[in-house]
Amino acid sequence: MSAVPFSKISSPLNALLTAIGLLSVATLTTPDLAGETRLVVEAVLAAIWVVYVLQLSGTLLVRRRSRLSGGNAALVIDLLAVFVPMAAFLLIASRDWSLYCAVWLLKPMRDSTFFRLMAKVVANESRNLLGVTSVFGIVLFGAALAGYVIERDVQPDKFGSIPQAMWWAVVTLSTTGYGDEIPQSLAGRVLAGLVMMSGIGIFALWAGILATGFYEEVRRRDFVRNWQLVAAVPLFQKLGSAALIEIVRALRPRIVPAGAVICRKGDVGDQMFFIVEGRVSVATPDHPVELGTGSFFGEMALISGEPRSATVSAATEVSLLSLYAVDFQMLSSSSPEIAEIIRKTALERRGAIPKS
Structure with a gap:
């Protein structure tokens, strides 16, 4: 074998x-x-x-x-x-x-992508995480020291040394509260309350740093993926990096399985589609028309606001980029040449002007 x-x-x-x-x-x-x-x-x-x-x-x-x-x-x-x-x-x-x-x-x-992502987030946020960890260590030792000074005469069996008080500090700072070591004096209880409040803040900082790091890393990966998809569309290949950035922010990727309907005739449309990979079938009155990689469809809904003129379904599994009406207006301002190509193609498809 x-x-x-x-x-x-x-x-x-x-x-x-x-x-x-x-x-x-x-x-x-x-x-x-x-x-x-x-x-x-x-x-x-x-x-x-x-x-x-x-x-x-x-x-x-x-x-x-x-x-x-x-x-x-x-x-x-x-x-x-x-x-x-x-x-x-x-x-x-x-x-x-x-x-x-x-x-x-x-x-x-x-082979887990999650653990690799987590490792990258921790590496990217290492300075902030180390900073919060340093604060945790300072508060931890300070709480143990204060607990030792305040409670050593009252509870020498539990607070008789700083290492012994350290266990109480860890449990209190993490807000676990096992209850096996409890300050008896008023000063000790005030200290415990302050330590617990500090612990909530420190753990919130850790969680916030990691959450922000995950969000930024996922957004960065999505941006790179969308950039690659947009760059694969022939209509956008001659654009500069500044224009591509605007388009990447406007276009949204979508995967459609084979046989699924993308849009139906008569529906009100609020977006058009660019084909990155695969083929779609457009149900025209005479015979179905297939569009492949680099083509786009659904543009009339953005230009004239008319209902969909045909039903479009996925002939194969297709990777699409969708452009909503609001983003189309933005694209028309930042890249008028792209918007003009889309408008010209729409008119050609309607037969308003002869194809050249």
Whole structure:
């Protein structure tokens, strides 16, 4: 059996194998697990490990054949998934070897775009995150120090040292409030209230920085994708970067499956469409007309405000860019040559002027 196909195990399958493996690890920690059942569960772990060995072998073969240098994170995860459990099995003479299969927790991160996005966001926002973390550390130590000074004589068993008071500070600053360590003095309780309020602010800052970072990164990726789509339309290929930026902001991408109706005859239209990839079928009175990559349709709805003159459906899966009426007016101002081409094409299609 070739190991190469195993290098392309999908992310959902990786996640499923991880879930089964971790469930098996948890099951093996049950004290009264019967001997035969234990063997079956261990066999499941062994089978998953074999799949991961094949995946690692396939990954190495593919990298060797294509001489790839990227994807080092995926390779490291594959190596850990294979060699950590194997080393534990060979070196640890007890049932605890199965616990090392918990390294498979890393497997869902192997091909996940979300984790790569999160890593990029953290890298981009590292200075702000480190700044808030520094504030957290300062408040944490200051709270522990103040708690020690205020409560050490009242509760020497719980606040007898700064390290002991540090646990109370962590629980209070995170607003967890286990209740195992509670200030008894009035000053201590005032301090606890201030620490809790500080904790809410600090965690809100962390959340806000990450949320803003995710939004900016997703918007940046969408802009790059839309730029590539717009640049693929022949009508826009001769424009400068400034005009393209305006069009990218105005046009909105849309994927339509084959056979789906994009617009119907008689409907009121508020947008026109540019075809980036695929073909659409226009139901004309004589015979259907197909439009392909680089064409556009639905422009009469923006120019004259008339209802749709034909039903348009996707002959294949089609990638479209839609332009709304409000954005068309903006495009007419910033790129009059584009708007003129659209108007001329609309008139030609109506037969108002002969095609040249």
